[in-house]
Amino acid sequence: MNPLLVTLDRLADFEEIVDVRTPLEYAEDHIPGALNAPVLSNEERVIVGTMYHRVSPFEATRVGAAMVAHNIARHLETTFADRPREWRPLIYCWRGGKRSGSMTTWFNLIGWRARQLDGGYKSWRRSVVDALATLPSAFRYNVLAGHTGSGKTRLLNALATAGAQTLDLEALAAHRGSLLGTLPGEPQPSQKAFDTALVTTLRGFDPKQPVFVEAESRRIGAIALPLALTDEIHRGACIQVDTAHDERIRLLLEDYGHLFDDADAFRAQLSKLTELHGRARIAEWHRLLDEGRRAELFEQLIDRHYDPAYARSTAKHFARLPDALRFAFRPTADDVPEQARRLLERAG
Known part of the structure; x- marks a missing residue:
């Protein structure tokens, strides 16, 4: 198992939760207290998705990677510029894929002890639906x-x-x-x-x-x-x-x-x-x-x-x-x- 992946029961172990989905996805719902630091804007996600279906998955991945790298760099210079060396963030995207994985990898290369939420927001949503049926x-x-x-x-x-x-x-x-x-x-x-x-x-x-x-x-x-x-x-x-x-x-x-x-x-x-x-x-x-x-x-x-x-x-x-x-x-x-x-x- 990927040592950078953690499950929902570990939420309390982290100093900050970072949602890297688009602002529209974040506005629809998010884990309580999560900070939105999108690695793709609303418009960029549409561009990549359109390229994936109309051009090729490879080209979509290449262009998307460049956008993600640019946005992560911008967040490092602004959103996360004051985070201390000991900072421990938990990062998630829609289903625990490339968007959150990219930021998690870069944060660990810098020296922060970042982890990625296994299953992403979808795992959170599943837990909410299950709780609504029993709680x-x-x-x-x-x-x-x-x-x-x-x-x-x-x-x-x-x-x-x-x-x-x-x-x-x-x-x-x-x-x-x-x-x-x-x-x-x-x-x-x-x-x-x-x-x-x-x-x-x-x-x-x-x-x-x-x-x-x-x-x-x-x-x-x-x-x-x-x-x-x-x-x-x-x-x-x-x-x-x-x-x-x-x-x-x-x-x-x-x-x-x-x-x-x-x-x-x-x-x-x-x-x-x-x-x-x-x-x-x-x-x-x-x-x-x-x-x-x-x-x-x-x-x-x-x-x-x-x-x-x-x-x-x-x-x-x-x-x-x-x-x-x-x-x-x-x-x-x-x-x-x-x-x-x-x-x-x-x-x-």
Whole structure:
């Protein structure tokens, strides 16, 4: 076996992890904490790949080697110029091939004790997929159930501040989970990046302590939750978060008020509900939007869209909801942290 190759279980042995894939590959997903130092740019990888298929593998390898050598030299003069003699980096590419092998070889020739990840990113991705199928069952879940606008996310954040173990799936997915849940200026991560973040979060939990999580559907925007986690959450102990109707409207005005900043986009989102609610009702909602009657629009969305959808989906999927601990919550009040502490005392 190549003595420079190491397996995933050795990650903690290294001072730094270096991802030499292209910026696009790195952006889609990477090992947490890895530094991106590409040996081929996005464009260069396309050039080499095209040459491989249209010219010859030999020519592609020759041109690619020159590009890799140039980029490694540039990284040595910039990115890694301050690394000490004793530095121990772990280097990986897509599948543990020539890109990471080239940098590993040069680093060892310099005198650094560099090693190459056996199997590259693909081995990492395989470990994430395997963990998603088994890791969720290691924990017991306290599920915050409640209508849209009941403040479940605020309560979850307050529980975390109070010392509870919390899993904020909407934060990991950068989406609030409903049709109107897109966060302003914050795109959702790729599915692979979400999976990595989820596994990293779960691995940090204590199995002896409960995990508080919001009741979610299988999809959060464009992100799909792993089936094993969804099943465990559906089996979890439920906490019914009860919030007054007018309080829910106030919260929506605070948390979703940004939707009115782009009325055209908001109108387009509402139009996606035409099949469910009919043209007349959507036209009414468009009129309320155009007239700036925000509270009335949110009230209608609560009464005619969100609450019926909640009644259909939550009762169907959460078997322990009839036995839920009921918790009256005021999400816009000043004492949210104290309310969370009281819930922790009751939930155990």
